[in-house]
Amino acid sequence: MFKQWIIIIISLFMFLEVFPLDPGKAVTQYTIEKWDDESGLPQNTVRTILQTSDGYLWLGTEEGLARFDGVKFTIFDENNTTAITKNYIFCLFEDSRKNLWIGTVGGGLVAYKNGTFKRYGENEGLTNNVVHCIDEDHEKNLWIGTDGGGLFRFDGSRFTAYTTKQGLPHNTVLSICIDHKGDVWAGTSKGLVRFGNNRFIKYSQKEGLPHTTIVEIFADSNHHLWVGTDTGLYRMDRGKFKQPTSGTGLEKQKVYTIFEDSHKNLWIGTSANGLIRYSSGVFSSLTKENGLSDNVILAVAEDMEGSLWVGTAYGGLHRLKDGKFTTFTTKEGLSNDIVFPIYEDRSGYLWIGTNNGLNRYKNGRFKHFTSQNGLTDNVIDSIYEDRQGFIWVGTDDGVNRLKNSPAGIFKRGEYARKQYILSISADKDDTLWLGTLEGIIKIKGKRLEELSEKDGLASNTVNFIYEDSKGNLWISTLRGGLTKYIDGKFTVFTTADGLASNSLNCIYEDDNSVLWIGSDKGLTRLKDGTFKNYTIERGAF
Numbered sequence: 387m388f389k390q391w392i393i394i395i396i397s398l399f400m401f402l403e404v405f406p407l408d409p410g411k412a413v414t415q416y417t418i419e420k421w422d423d424e425s426g427l428p429q430n431t432v433r434t435i436l437q438t439s440d441g442y443l444w445l446g447t448e449e450g451l452a453r454f455d456g457v458k459f460t461i462f463d464e465n466n467t468t469a470i471t472k473n474y475i476f477c478l479f480e481d482s483r484k485n486l487w488i489g490t491v492g493g494g495l496v497a498y499k500n501g502t503f504k505r506y507g508e509n510e511g512l513t514n515n516v517v518h519c520i521d522e523d524h525e526k527n528l529w530i531g532t533d534g535g536g537l538f539r540f541d542g543s544r545f546t547a548y549t550t551k552q553g554l555p556h557n558t559v560l561s562i563c564i565d566h567k568g569d570v571w572a573g574t575s576k577g578l579v580r581f582g583n584n585r586f587i588k589y590s591q592k593e594g595l596p597h598t599t600i601v602e603i604f605a606d607s608n609h610h611l612w613v614g615t616d617t618g619l620y621r622m623d624r625g626k627f628k629q630p631t632s633g634t635g636l637e638k639q640k641v642y643t644i645f646e647d648s649h650k651n652l653w654i655g656t657s658a659n660g661l662i663r664y665s666s667g668v669f670s671s672l673t674k675e676n677g678l679s680d681n682v683i684l685a686v687a688e689d690m691e692g693s694l695w696v697g698t699a700y701g702g703l704h705r706l707k708d709g710k711f712t713t714f715t716t717k718e719g720l721s722n723d724i725v726f727p728i729y730e731d732r733s734g735y736l737w738i739g740t741n742n743g744l745n746r747y748k749n750g751r752f753k754h755f756t757s758q759n760g761l762t763d764n765v766i767d768s769i770y771e772d773r774q775g776f777i778w779v780g781t782d783d784g785v786n787r788l789k790n791s792p793a794g795i796f797k798r799g800e801y802a803r804k805q806y807i808l809s810i811s812a813d814k815d816d817t818l819w820l821g822t823l824e825g826i827i828k829i830k831g832k833r834l835e836e837l838s839e840k841d842g843l844a845s846n847t848v849n850f851i852y853e854d855s856k857g858n859l860w861i862s863t864l865r866g867g868l869t870k871y872i873d874g875k876f877t878v879f880t881t882a883d884g885l886a887s888n889s890l891n892c893i894y895e896d897d898n899s900v901l902w903i904g905s906d907k908g909l910t911r912l913k914d915g916t917f918k919n920y921t922i923e924r925g926a927f
Contacts, residue, residue, distance in 0.1 A: 573600025739766025780807025
C-alpha cells in the first residue's frame with residue numbers, strides 16, 4: 387500500500403523497555419542512557435563489556451568487575467572475591483563452554499562459572515599476570531595475550547608460551563583475533579603477526595601496515611580483517627592493508643575497539659573522536675556534542691535485544707537504543723529543516739519535499755534533487771507517484787515529472803507551468819489532478835483542462851485532492867469547505883453541513899470506507915453521509 391503522509395502525525399505508542407537499534411537511522415538519532423559511579427559502577431573507566439549467555443552484562447573497570455542485571459550493579463573485587471587479587475579488569479571473554487574469562491592487570495587470569503571464581507597465574511603456568519586479550523580457536527584452545535610475557539595457549543590443562551624466541555615481534559600482545567580459517571592473529575606493540583601451521587608470519591610496511599602498535603584486530607562477517615593501531619584504522623584486502631579515505635574521523639586516531647553489530651554495522655572506538663559507525667560505505671560519528679559523556683571509547687558490545695553498550699575512559703557506561711520518535715534534520719542529511727510533503731513510493735523510497743529541494747530517503751541515506759537537476763523550483767509543495775512509476779513533484783513554479791530511476795532525471799516539458807502546485811493526485815482513469823492557488827488543472831495525456839470557482843469549485847485554493855474507493859474525487863480547499871467531484875459535477879460541503887471548519891488540509895479513507903478530513907479546527911469523520919467532529923473543545927486531544 388502506498389502512503390501519502392500528512393505533515394503532522396499524532397501517534398500513540400506503548401512504552402517498551404528496550405528498543406533495538408534501527409540500522410537505517412543516523413548515528414546521532416539514537417537515544418542515549420548513561421550510568422556512572424553515582425549510578426552504581428565501581429569506577430567510570432569501562433575497559434570491556436560482555437553479555438554472557440545467561441543474559442547478564444559484565445563490565446570491567448579499573449576498580450573491579452561489575453555485573454549488571456538492568457537495574458543494579460553487583461561488584462566483584464579483591465574485597466569480596468578471593469580469586470580477584472587486583473581490581474583492574476582489562477578484558478572479558480566467554481568461551482564455547484560458557485566459562486567467563488577475566489583478564490586483569492596484575493592479578494592474572496580468572497575464570498567464572500556457576501557462581502565460582504578460579505584464578506590462573508604463575509603457579510598454573512601463566513608466567514605474566516597482566517592479561518590484555520583473550521580469544522578461543524576452533525579447537526577450543528584459549529589464547530591469552532600478556533604485557534611482556536608473550537602469547538599463551540591454554541588447552542584446559544596447561545599453558546604454552548610463544549615469545550620473540552618463536553617469532554613474535556614483541557612480547558607485549560595487546561589484541562588477538564581468530565579468523566574464519568582458524569588462524570590466530572596477534573597484535574603487539576611492534577606490529578602484527580599471524581600464527582598458522584605452527585609458525586608466525588609478520589606483516590609490515592611491505593603489506594601497507596606501518597611499524598606501529600596494534601591495539602585491536604577484528605574479523606567481520608564478510609571475512610575482512612580490520613586492524614586498529616595507534617595511528618588509525620586499516621583493512622586487509624588481498625593481502626594488503628589500506629586505510630579508509632580522509633574525512634572519516636579516523637585520521638591519526640588511536641583505535642581502541644572494533645565491533646560488528648547484528649546489522650553488520652561496524653563500530654569503532656577512538657581516542658578523541660568518539661564512536662564511529664561504518665555502515666553501507668559511510669562513516670558517521672557520535673561524540674560529546676551528540677550526547678556521549680566522553681570522546682574516548684574503549685569498549686562496544688551489543689546485547690540480545692539489539693541495544694548497543696559503550697564503555698568510555700572517563701564517562702562511564704552508555705546504552706544506545708531507539709527512542710519512540712526519530713527526528714531528521716540537516717544534520718542527518720536532509721536538504722532543509724522546513725518540510726512540507728512526505729510520500730512513500732511503491733519501491734519503499736521516502737520522498738520528502740522541503741523549502742530547499744526534494745529528498746529521497748532509504749536505508750539511512752538522503753539523495754537531494756534541486757533546480758540543478760532540472761526542477762522548476764526548489765520549494766516542494768506536493769509529491770505523487772502514478773501507475774507508470776513516474777514521480778510527480780509540485781513546486782512554487784509548476785509541476786515536474788521524474789522517472790523513478792537511479793539517474794534521477796527530471797522531465798519538465800509541457801507540464802511545467804507558472805503555478806503553485808499544492809496537491810497532486812490521479813483518478814482510476816489515470817487523469818492527473820493538480821491543486822493550485824487558482825483552481826484545478828486536469829492532465830489527460832497531453833490535454834490540459836482548468837477548473838475553478840466558476841465551474842462549481844468551492845474555492846480556488848486547493849490544498850488536497852483524494853480519490854476514494856468508489857471513484858469519487860474529494861477536494862479540500864482554503865475557506866471554501868469540502869468539494870465532491872463525480873461525473874463532471876461538483877458538490878460542496880461546509881460548516882453548515884457539519885464540517886468543523888471550511889479551511890481543510892487533508893483527506894484520508896480508512897479500510898471501512900470512512901472518510902477523515904483534517905482542518906485548522908480539528909478532525910472530521912464522514913460516515914454514511916454524516917459528519918462528526920473531533921476537536922479540542924470536544925475533548926478529542
